[in-house]
Amino acid sequence: NWKLDTEWIGRKIIFEEELDSTQLLAKALADQGAVHGTVVIADQQTSGKGTKGRSWYSPAGTGIWMSLIIRPEFGPREAAQLTLAAAVALTRVFRQNDIEAHIKWPNDIYLGGKKLAGILTEMQAEQDYIQHIVLGIGININQTVSEINPDIRNKATSLRIETNKEWKRQELIHLIWKEFENVYSLYIEKGFQEIRDEWMQYALRLGHRVKAATPSTVFEAVFRGIGEDGELILENDDGSTQRLYSAELEWKEE
Template identity: 55%
Template sequence: MESTRHRLIELLANSQSSYISGQELSKKLNISRTAVWKHMKELEKDGYKIEAFPKKGYQITQFPDKLSSNTLLWGLHTNWLGKNIIHKTKLNSTQILGNQLAAEGEGHGTVIIADEQTNGRGRMERSWYSARDKGIWMSIILRPGLLPNQAPQLTLLTATVLADVLSQKNISVTIKWPNDILINGKKAAGILTEMQAEQDQIKYVVLGIGLNLNQLQSEFPDSIKDKATSLRVETNKEWDRKELIHGILEHFDTVYDEYMESGFENIRLKWVSYGYKIGEAVDIVTPKENWSATLVGIESDGALIVRNQDGSTEVLYSAEIKW
């Protein structure tokens, strides 16, 4: 059904300067003219403006400005990612739905997007403020065929994808270990990776992305107002959600394929190039001790490498960093 509708949109869009007959659409889509008419009515519900004239056919006169599965599919150029997009106006959490669908067998590359989350989640069970139409609240289902200890690499990969996409928009970003995207030292995006695995293989990963786009600073809750930012705050302009969603999915599609073919080293180097306070001293807190060390980089499993004051290096898998 969705693939037929997507193909219908393509045919209409490619003939914007002229009409295309119901008979021609019926033939190209291999459906009845009545089915064509029903699809047109569904597109109108999504916000497409369609003119229909006897003996002429149909023509799209205006594309919708709201998001839907159809509008997100139109113009998305990926090899495998986002061929199935599930869009919800309001949802408790794209991660919750993503995990449910993945457990039921939903395929590799499925994308869940919400205009608003009522129970958005970040790392360590923290909540994620997800106001309606103000950001990108998205989860991706992956079935990567990797070992469970490689799952953190997907988080780091995603951080570099977001950093690349924003950098291409002339926004200067850094990545705070392991996965926060910062602009001018404030958090603009976060990544949450959850997986189901057996001992020797990942069954599936649900990779969540939250990116603040069009919030004003005054719109953030008091609890995060001093730590959070948005692209609008930093650039003084509003951003098109669909354009950025497409940019993220298309770049992820390419980088993921390169990673699966060539391994993690290029991702690791890219992450270090964006790394927040790499080469600087920070205070580190663990349950056993507190000390000061210089950030060096990351290991292939995502662990943080630091250089202690005595010159020795140490690998940290879990620690609180006093940034």
């Protein structure tokens, strides 16, 4: 039972020891009319959701698993930009705490070459009107190596593993929502441009070769950044560029 020193995020906070998924509860509450800024937090999720239908391992006591209900003033086309803005906010908070986090396109937070945090946004929209967006953030905080899901131990990490100390989840939650408010205001007032520039400062692999996988093909190209909608810009070996709204990036560490 605690309050955040924020403007609009977390005026209402729902905290549960255990949920199937904060995302599912937030969506249900949003359907019932929950206000802009409502936050749902769980200590443990038994059915955490990742992007692309994957599951998100969310054991008790060790991570930040939370979802924010947003009733935005903008339309569906901007929703992808908002997810990138959230990645910028998270990266800012880590860097303010001397944690050299980076972003892997579109919005995975990486530390020490492994995934530290993920963001999942789900939108309920009718044509050009967004009823609500539920923005979910999952961050591995105090897991030891043995507490990371064995299936992903070679590609996932936690703050504790990378910094050799334990972190106070409550403080980080506060910092994250404060920073997200800053980034959100910047976005509403000035649009995506500045956030996009900042996103690129944090990006992994900018100017380097990546392997891009789409449902239909896998190919190599140079990662040139993101466009006005947050889409991936790749330069092919013949000099042409292509823009992708959905793809998986991979690369070999050099």
